[in-house]
């Protein structure tokens with residue numbers, strides 16, 4: 273169960289959307305889990321956002337570089353404090369992730385990666401189909417998964433519904449979507465509790481980090 277696939281080949285899920293299973297080795301995953309714990313203890317905390325219609329999101333989230341809430345970015349936390357800085361290590365991972373997924377380095381003139389959203393899923397959490405569309409820059413989104421495996425549903429740019437592809441995202445997996453897939457609807461219909469690997473410091477639940485370029489000043 274859940275055999276690590278270090279060095280696995282990229283799988284193209286849709287044009288512009290690439291899954292690289294087992295991209296992060298156990299040590300890199302453990303390091304990121306520990307960093308996520310520190311970020312979660314920051315001034316922003318792990319927030320369960322309310323949607324515009326009033327329902328609460330089931331994931332808990334913290335933001336680095338820019339604060340995100342449905343559906344906008346801000347420079348300050350709701351209490352007025354500055355947002356914790358965007359960690360340079362995540363910019364490096366994002367650029368390396370784009371290279372691993374596409375086989376080519378990121379475009380030199382692209383706006384820089386400047387925001388990361390860290391999501392925690394408990395056994396019941398999920399995320400509905402949505403687009404990542406608060407960014408102004410057309411730069412690939414880089415997603416890193418840690419802990420429990422999830423079903424990641426990757427759809428099309430037109431509708432929340434079919435056609436879509438369900439991909440199992442395991443701990444250490446990289447998923448990059450850019451170009452024609454940048455505005456595709458995607459979501460997490462379920463996680464698979466109890467599938468997290470030993471040795472990364474996350475006994476239960478799933479962490480996902482999406483690294484993005486806002487293109488905002």
Ligand SMILES: O=C(O)CCC(=O)C(=O)O
Nearest residue numbers: 389391404424460480482
């Ligand atoms: O948890 C995931 O794999 C996806 C997260 C996501 O789509 C988002 O944060 O916008």
Ligand SMILES: [Fe+2]
Nearest residue numbers: 402403404458
């Ligand atoms: Fe998303």
